[in-house]
Amino acid sequence: MVSSKAARNSHGQDSSYFLGWQEYEKNPYHPTNNPSGIIQMGLAENQLSFDQIESWLESNPDVLGLKHDGASVFRELALFQDYHGLPTFKNVIVINFLVKQKENSYYIFISAPSTSHIAFLTSSLHMQALAEFMAELRENKVQFDPSNIVLTAGATSANEILMFCLADPGDAFLVPTPYYPGFDRDLKWRTGAEIVPIHCSSSNNFKITKSALEEACKRAQKKKLRVKGVLVTNPTNPLGTTLTRHELEILVDFICAKRIHLISDEIYSGTCFGIPEFISIAEVIGGSIDDVEDQVHIVYSLSKDLGLPGFRIGAIYSSNKAVISAATKMSSFGLISSQTQYLLAMLLSDKHFTASYISENKRRIKIRHDQLVEGLADVGIPCLESNAGLFCWVDMRHLLDKNTFTGEMELWKKIVYDVGLNVSPGSSCHCTEPGWFRVCFANMSTETLDVAMQRLASFVESGGQGEGSKGSRGLKRLMYWVRQLSLADDRTER
Amino acid sequence: MVSSKAARNSHGQDSSYFLGWQEYEKNPYHPTNNPSGIIQMGLAENQLSFDQIESWLESNPDVLGLKHDGASVFRELALFQDYHGLPTFKNVIVINFLVKQKENSYYIFISAPSTSHIAFLTSSLHMQALAEFMAELRENKVQFDPSNIVLTAGATSANEILMFCLADPGDAFLVPTPYYPGFDRDLKWRTGAEIVPIHCSSSNNFKITKSALEEACKRAQKKKLRVKGVLVTNPTNPLGTTLTRHELEILVDFICAKRIHLISDEIYSGTCFGIPEFISIAEVIGGSIDDVEDQVHIVYSLSKDLGLPGFRIGAIYSSNKAVISAATKMSSFGLISSQTQYLLAMLLSDKHFTASYISENKRRIKIRHDQLVEGLADVGIPCLESNAGLFCWVDMRHLLDKNTFTGEMELWKKIVYDVGLNVSPGSSCHCTEPGWFRVCFANMSTETLDVAMQRLASFVESGGQGEGSKGSRGLKRLMYWVRQLSLADDRTER
Numbered sequence: 001m002v003s004s005k006a007a008r009n010s011h012g013q014d015s016s017y018f019l020g021w022q023e024y025e026k027n028p029y030h031p032t033n034n035p036s037g038i039i040q041m042g043l044a045e046n047q048l049s050f051d052q053i054e055s056w057l058e059s060n061p062d063v064l065g066l067k068h069d070g071a072s073v074f075r076e077l078a079l080f081q082d083y084h085g086l087p088t089f090k091n092v093i094v095i096n097f098l099v100k101q102k103e104n105s106y107y108i109f110i111s112a113p114s115t116s117h118i119a120f121l122t123s124s125l126h127m128q129a130l131a132e133f134m135a136e137l138r139e140n141k142v143q144f145d146p147s148n149i150v151l152t153a154g155a156t157s158a159n160e161i162l163m164f165c166l167a168d169p170g171d172a173f174l175v176p177t178p179y180y181p182g183f184d185r186d187l188k189w190r191t192g193a194e195i196v197p198i199h200c201s202s203s204n205n206f207k208i209t210k211s212a213l214e215e216a217c218k219r220a221q222k223k224k225l226r227v228k229g230v231l232v233t234n235p236t237n238p239l240g241t242t243l244t245r246h247e248l249e250i251l252v253d254f255i256c257a258k259r260i261h262l263i264s265d266e267i268y269s270g271t272c273f274g275i276p277e278f279i280s281i282a283e284v285i286g287g288s289i290d291d292v293e294d295q296v297h298i299v300y301s302l303s304k305d306l307g308l309p310g311f312r313i314g315a316i317y318s319s320n321k322a323v324i325s326a327a328t329k330m331s332s333f334g335l336i337s338s339q340t341q342y343l344l345a346m347l348l349s350d351k352h353f354t355a356s357y358i359s360e361n362k363r364r365i366k367i368r369h370d371q372l373v374e375g376l377a378d379v380g381i382p383c384l385e386s387n388a389g390l391f392c393w394v395d396m397r398h399l400l401d402k403n404t405f406t407g408e409m410e411l412w413k414k415i416v417y418d419v420g421l422n423v424s425p426g427s428s429c430h431c432t433e434p435g436w437f438r439v440c441f442a443n444m445s446t447e448t449l450d451v452a453m454q455r456l457a458s459f460v461e462s463g464g465q466g467e468g469s470k471g472s473r474g475l476k477r478l479m480y481w482v483r484q485l486s487l488a489d490d491r492t493e494r
Numbered sequence: 495m496v497s498s499k500a501a502r503n504s505h506g507q508d509s510s511y512f513l514g515w516q517e518y519e520k521n522p523y524h525p526t527n528n529p530s531g532i533i534q535m536g537l538a539e540n541q542l543s544f545d546q547i548e549s550w551l552e553s554n555p556d557v558l559g560l561k562h563d564g565a566s567v568f569r570e571l572a573l574f575q576d577y578h579g580l581p582t583f584k585n586v587i588v589i590n591f592l593v594k595q596k597e598n599s600y601y602i603f604i605s606a607p608s609t610s611h612i613a614f615l616t617s618s619l620h621m622q623a624l625a626e627f628m629a630e631l632r633e634n635k636v637q638f639d640p641s642n643i644v645l646t647a648g649a650t651s652a653n654e655i656l657m658f659c660l661a662d663p664g665d666a667f668l669v670p671t672p673y674y675p676g677f678d679r680d681l682k683w684r685t686g687a688e689i690v691p692i693h694c695s696s697s698n699n700f701k702i703t704k705s706a707l708e709e710a711c712k713r714a715q716k717k718k719l720r721v722k723g724v725l726v727t728n729p730t731n732p733l734g735t736t737l738t739r740h741e742l743e744i745l746v747d748f749i750c751a752k753r754i755h756l757i758s759d760e761i762y763s764g765t766c767f768g769i770p771e772f773i774s775i776a777e778v779i780g781g782s783i784d785d786v787e788d789q790v791h792i793v794y795s796l797s798k799d800l801g802l803p804g805f806r807i808g809a810i811y812s813s814n815k816a817v818i819s820a821a822t823k824m825s826s827f828g829l830i831s832s833q834t835q836y837l838l839a840m841l842l843s844d845k846h847f848t849a850s851y852i853s854e855n856k857r858r859i860k861i862r863h864d865q866l867v868e869g870l871a872d873v874g875i876p877c878l879e880s881n882a883g884l885f886c887w888v889d890m891r892h893l894l895d896k897n898t899f900t901g902e903m904e905l906w907k908k909i910v911y912d913v914g915l916n917v918s919p920g921s922s923c924h925c926t927e928p929g930w931f932r933v934c935f936a937n938m939s940t941e942t943l944d945v946a947m948q949r950l951a952s953f954v955e956s957g958g959q960g961e962g963s964k965g966s967r968g969l970k971r972l973m974y975w976v977r978q979l980s981l982a983d984d985r986t987e988r
Contacts, residue, residue, distance in 0.1 A: 001753070001789070003722075006659040006820035050569050057560075057568065064559050066551075074551065075544050078802045153647055157827045164684055165500040169663075190658055190684070190824065228497075259495070295495070308572045310832030326500035330684065333651045334828030338804030343833065 005190060016412060017042065017181035017428035024422040031447065039452045042422040044237065044390045045443035046271070046307035048364040052357050053306065056347060063346045066339065077338040126341045127151065129348035130315055134300055136354055137269045142282040144317055150327040151341070152314040153334035155267045155301035159186045159231075161330045162297055162316060165323050166261050167193040172225035173263070174198050174216045176208050178393075178429035178436070180237045187231065196220040196227070199432050202395075205384060206239055208232070208247045213254050229261030229295075230254065235268040235278060238429050238438035239393045240369075240386030242272055248284040255295050262296045267314075270305030270358060273366035274387035282317075293319040302344065304390065305361070311340045365390065365442060368449065372441040375453035379460040390442040394423070397435030399464055408434040411464075419459045421452055499684060510906060511536065511675035511922035518916040525941065533946045536916040538731065538884045539937035540765070540801035542858040546851050547800065550841060557840045560833065571832040620835045621645065623842035624809055628794055630848055631763045636776040638811055644821040645835070646808040647828035649761045649795035653680045653725075655824045656791055656810060659817050660755050661687040666719035667757070668692050668710045670702050672887075672923035672930070674731045681725065690714040690721070693926050696889075699878060700733055702726070702741045707748050723755030723789075724748065729762040729772060732923050732932035733887045734863075734880030736766055742778040749789050756790045764799030764852060767860035768881035776811075787813040796838065798884065799855070805834045859884065859936060862943065866935040869947035873954040884936040888917070891929030893958055902928040905958075913953045915946055 020042045029037035057064055066074045124146065131144035152158040167173065169192025175183060176198040187195055198216040200206040213230070220227045230251060234243040243251075255262045264281040272278035285292050298317040303309035313336055316327050348354060372392055373383050384393040400407040405427045412425040415437075426436035441449060514536045523531035551558055560568045618640065625638035646652040661667065663686025669677060670692040681689055692710040694700040707724070714721045724745060728737040737745075749756045758775040766772035779786050792811040797803035807830055810821050842848060866886055867877050878887040894901040899921045906919045909931075920930035935943060 001660075001755070002814075002816050002820065003658060003660055003662050003665075005662075006816060045573055047569070047573065050572065053572075054566065054568055061559070065555070066558060072548065074548055075541070077804050078544065078547075079539060079541065079804055153828045154826075160827050164497060166495075166497055168497050168499075171497075185823070185826070190827070261495070310571050310573055312829050312831050320496075322496050322500060326496065329679070332648075332679070333654050333684070334647045335806050337806050337831035337834040339837065340831040340833050 015181050015184075015428045016409065017424050020412075020416060020422040020424060023416050029420065029448065029451075031451075035451075036420065038416065038420045038422050039448060039455075040422050040443060041440045041452060042424045042438070043443050044304065044440050045309065046304055046361075046365070046390055047443050048368060049307060049357065049361040052353075052360060053308075053347070056350070056353050060346065060350075063343055066342065073342065077342055125349065126345035127315075129345050130300070130313075131317075132351075133348045133354055134269075134317070136351075137305070137358065138278070138280045138283065142280060142286055144282070145319075148317055148319055148324060150316040150318075150324060150331050151336050152316060152327075152331050153312040153336055154303060154309070154314040155265065155299050156182065156186050156314070157331075157334040158299045158301070158314040158316045159183070159263070159265065160191065161327050161334075162263055162299065162323070163187050163191040163193050164330060165326045166263075166297075167191060167228045169193065170225065171228040172196045172220045172223075174213065174220070174227060174230045176200050176206075176212070176232060176236075178206070178238050178426055178431035178438075180233060181424070181428045181430075183231070193228075194223075194225055196223070196225065197430055197432075198230070202384075202433055202436075205241070206236075206393075208243070208250060210250050210254065213250070217258070227258065227260055229263060231263040231265065233265045233268070234281065235266075235272055235388030237268060237389060238391060238424065238426075239384055240389035240391055241384065241393075242276060242278045242388050244276065245279055245284065248279060248281055251281075252284055252292060252296075256292055260295065263299060264296065265299040267299065267301040267304050268389050269300070270361065271365055271390060272388040273362040273369065276387065278388060295320070297323060306357075311344070312336055313340065313344055368441045368446070371446065371449055372439065372453075375449070376439075376456070378453075379457045381456070381460070391438050391440040394437045394439045395435065396437055397433075399460070400435050403434055405434050411435075412437070414464065415459070419455050421455060509675050509678070509922045510903070511918050514906075514910060514916040514918060517910050523914065523942065523945075525945075529945075530914065532910065532914045532916050533942060533949075534916050534937060535934045535946060536918045536932070537937050538798065538934050539803065540798055540855075540859075540884055541937050542862060543801060543851065543855040546847075546854060547802075547841070550844070550847050554840065554844075557837055560836065567836065571836055619843065620839040621809075623839050624794075624807075625811075626845075627842045627848055628763075628811070630845075631799070631852065632772070632774045632777065636774060636780055638776070639813075642811055642813055642818060644810040644812075644818060644825050645830050646810060646821075646825050647806040647830055648797060648803070648808040649759065649793050650676065650680050650808070651825075651828040652793045652795070652808040652810045653677070653757070653759065654685065655821050655828075656757055656793065656817070657681050657685040657687050658824060659820045660757075660791075661685060661722045663687065664719065665722040666690045666714045666717075668707065668714070668721060668724045670694050670700075670706070670726060670730075672700070672732050672920055672925035672932075674727060675918070675922045675924075677725070687722075688714075688717075688719055690717070690719065691924055691926075692724070696878075696927055696930075699735070700730075700887075702737070702744060704744050704748070707744070711752070721752065721754055723757060725757040725759065727759045727762070728775065729760075729766055729882035731762060731883060732885060732918065732920075733878055734883035734885055735878065735887075736770060736772045736882050738770065739773050739778065742773060742775055745775075746778055746786060746790075750786055754789065757793060758790065759793040761793065761795040761798050762883050763794070764855065765859055765884060766882040767856040767863065770881065772882060789814070791817060800851075805838070806830055807834065807838055862935045862940070865940065865943055866933065866947075869943070870933075870950070872947075873951045875950070875954070885932050885934040888931045888933045889929065890931055891927075893954070894929050897928055899928050905929075906931070908958065909953070913949050915949060 024038045024040045027037045028034065029039045062068060066072060066077060127146040127149045131146040131149060134144050135142060152161060172194040173187060175195050177200055183195065187193055196216050196219055198208065198212050200208060200212060217227055232243065232251065235241065251262055262281065266280060269278055269280065281296055282298060285296050300315045300317065302313040318324050376383060376394060382395045386392055396411060400411055408425050408427055415421050415423055424438040429438065518532045518534045521531045522528065523533045556562060560566060560571060621640040621643045625640040625643060628638050629636060646655060666688040667681060669689050671694055677689060681687055690710050690713055692702065692706050694702060694706060711721055726737065726745065729735065745756055756775065760774060763772055763774065775790055776792060779790050794809045794811065796807040812818050870877060870888060876889045880886055890905060894905055902919050902921055909915050909917055918932040923932065
């Protein structure tokens with residue numbers, strides 16, 4: 001009696017990517033409470049720079065307290081509703097006289113003519129601050145017009161909205177492999193659009209080539225699918241690399257020639273810690289004719305660069321007025337809490353904060369990345385050379401018993417159950433070559449990463465046999481829960 | 495080059511419902527700054543009880559400050575991600591030992607085995623608190639199981655998700671008229687489902703009857719649409735009435751006989767201020783066989799009862815496991831900010847607060863409702879007798895020049911431009927009889943409502959000619975902006 005979408009369950013949750021999370025949740029590692037548990041290396045979270053945001057919040061207590069110049073803005077925020085795209089709300093005159101820059105931060109006049117103006121203002125300020133933050137991440141080589149931004153509840157929603165705007169059911173987007181496993185859900189499930197993979201290979205370090213694009217196009221045509229665009233991640237998830245100017249130019253030429261769209265998901269743009277520098281698609285199309293700008297759409301989010309996935313801050317940036325208009329209306333299905341918008345508008349408007357955050361965050365990501373790469377190198381495991389992201393693309397082909405995806409799954413199970421590390425197998429990212437794994441490094445302490453490296457070293461040294469059986473691990477897990485329960489009982493009594 | 499959805503723009507924003515908002519935004523009433531502006535009576539906002547929530551927040555500063563027992567929970571909340579429905583997350587053992595009730599509120603153990611457990615906990619606590627709040631609004635005649643709740647970014651998202659779960663493109667839902675204008679967008683636009691109206695009329699005070707249901711079904715069949723369910727609002731928007739037990743039983747019999755779904759949108763359940771009492775669909779199906787429970791789904795939100803539309807807190811309640819599973823996965827396209835979930839979990843867990851809030855809020859709504867009804871009666875305008883909602887369904891049929899929808903639009907334009915009140919014409923709610931208007935009363939002060947009543951009295955006494963021309967109003971508006979600009983300049987200089 002449910003819909004075919006609900007019945008088909010085709011959102012991809014049975015992928016080993018999500019199954020690994022499930023195994024981790026059953027038996028999560030903790031240095032003292034559960035030292036034999038699974039270490040989560042399958043989750044691209046950035047836990048490296050929270051202290052910076054916490055310090056800022058402590059210095060600016062009014063922001064969490066929903067106050068401004070000492071007065072509460074609770075009512076205004078409580079009532080905030082995005083009147084999805086009513087033209088008068090885009091009236092710059094209203095914004096200009098109400099928002100003024102003061103030293104390095106913005107402030108708001110609370111006595112606007114109506115509560116909805118104040119609400120709009122928070123949203124405008126947020127868009128303005130986000131546009132400037134996006135430009136800053138690109139070293140101000142490009143500027144972003146806040147009126148071309150649509151705020152969304154995370155990049156998950158941004159990508160789906162763009163698909164609803166650009167593709168009809170049965171239309172296809174080309175996506176280079178390996179790609180983020182969540183795209184099967186985000187791009188296809190509810191929209192009815194299809195993904196046709198652009199096959200990239202280790203032979204050229206998984207670079208996007210003209211011939212790979214053309215070949216994917218032909219495969220789509222054979223399946224009678226109309227190709228409406230290409231979606232890339234830059235920096236690339238799961239590779240941890242940035243697209244070169246040459247790759248970006250190939251992409252722009254391709255979408256020009258085919259008259260199709262390009263979605264550039266740049267949610268990791270603030271994680272690029274090394275050379276070559278990150279080049280946004282916005283820089284490449286900057287000098288182009290207007291027509292190309294209308295075909296290019298950028299997705300951004302604060303989940304990775306600021307480590308705030310729980311706050312659900314995503315955005316679409318597009319110069320295409322029809323897309324912005326439709327996307328703004330669609331954003332009513334996933335608006336961002338005004339309480340959270342207020343926090344982010346204030347945080348990102350502080351230019352001293354953003355400048356120091358961006359550089360310090362990159363420095364810390366580089367240290368953690370190097371720790372992982374060196375740890376793996378010590379036990380003879382190479383990585384794809386990378387300069388961005390919260391993960392490495394790790395080459396374990398030499399550890400496979402057989403060079404097949406069955407072999408990859410066997411190795412993955414050993415790594416999860418015996419070594420106790422949840423990593424993501426390349427097959428879950430639609431990689432065409434068995435033996436690659438995405439390994440995350442920024443969602444744990446340096447000590448935990450050391451433990452992970454030690455475990456991997458024992459595993460490799462033992463010839464890939466692991467150290468524990470599932471039976472003994474089950475017993476340990478039980479002991480762990482018993483210990484937790486008694487701890488909890490102690491706590492309730494205090 | 496965009497999708498047919500984006501190109502068609504069929505989300506209904508060109509309705510007079512939204513156009514009225516636009517007119518209001520161009521010239522919003524303010525008692526001193528713009529006393530001749532338009533008064534917004536087209537927006538069902540509840541601004542009557544903010545002081546209660548503000549007092550609570552002042553007494554509980556840790557909640558906004560993201561602290562618990564003095565310690566910051568910022569990191570845990572920042573990392574919160576809903577791992578949409580991984581089975582281990584539903585493990586009650588984990589919840590039970592971590593969440594304990596203490597006096598009248600819940601508290602959390604922060605030292606859970608992993609951050610994701612804490613994140614889940616916040617969400618669980620929120621669902622638990624929401625389930626109890628929903629039961630309290632129904633005087634605990636029914637209980638809600640928190641594991642049957644899916645949190646969504648507002649009711650807008652909840653309704654769309656349910657349509658994605660229950661209907662395929664081309665399937666239809668029957669909806670009684672008059673209905674909330676936003677449903678054309680929420681139910682149809684992206685899902686491809688259709689709405690077939692159940693025609694209700696003033697002859698029986700717009701009650702739902704068996705014959706009206708059957709007649710709608712036949713119309714759907716004629717259009718070759720497969721009927722997948724009925725969607726009702728209870729309390730009803732725009733009528734401000736509650737469905738009777740008899741109507742609810744007719745609905746349940748109907749969906750049983752046809753083996754279809756029933757969505758009961760109960761977002762105004764906390765606004766029922768008078769007799770007859772609100773009866774939730776949950777009470778009617780409570781004693782039924784399990785099969786019916788699987789066909790009934792409730793939508794709830796805190797936007798109306800708590801007046802928090804900006805915080806985007808919606809929910810789906812269903813006993814149908816397939817629906818909950820699919821809806822949970824779909825909720826990743828519109829998750830609620832964890833910062834806001836934390837606030838609401840804490841607020842709603844305080845039973846002293848919820849009990850006093852609910853009764854005081856109803857008392858205030860009743861006073862405002864009576865003020866509107868009496869004001870209208872004084873100038874000879876009747877309303878449909880109502881006991882709930884933030885609006886009245888106002889009968890202005892006697893003020894129509896001609897008894898057509900063209901006549902209704904002419905009257906509406908006079909009311910908006912000449913009288914300066916933005917109300918919503920019945921035609922925007924798909925009412926089949928011209929001359930009805932939805933008039934909101936809870937989004938303004940009692941003084942502003944008085945001004946609105948005085949303006950309407952002048953209009954009726956002048957024989958429906960109004961007092962001003964568009965020209966003079968345009969001049970006034972210009973003067974208003976000039977004044978605002980100079981005020982703003984003053985402020986920047988302080």
